[in-house]
Amino acid sequence: MNVEQPVPESAWRKSSYSSEEGGECVEVAVRPGRVHVRDSKDITRAALAVHPTAWTAFVGFAAP
Incomplete structure (x- = not known):
């Protein structure tokens, strides 16, 4: 079983938008x-x- 570790609060970045x-x-x-x-x-x-890879594709699609 592959269990992901929680993401530390310091890792989160708010969108500039x-x-x-x-x-x-x-x-x-x-x-x-x-x-x-x-x-x-x-x-x-x-x-x-x-x-x-999916995130990069999404950002490329969503970027103005």
Whole structure:
């Protein structure tokens, strides 16, 4: 069984598109073999973990 270790709080980085006024707030933590994404307004919810290749493809698609 492969169990991932919790992501340390110091690893999370807030998106530069997120504002302090609420709304869309996303945080990302890059770890070996995984990119974790979570809602910074509710960090008690589970984060989404994706392979770095999938994250790179998503960012390339979503970037303006």
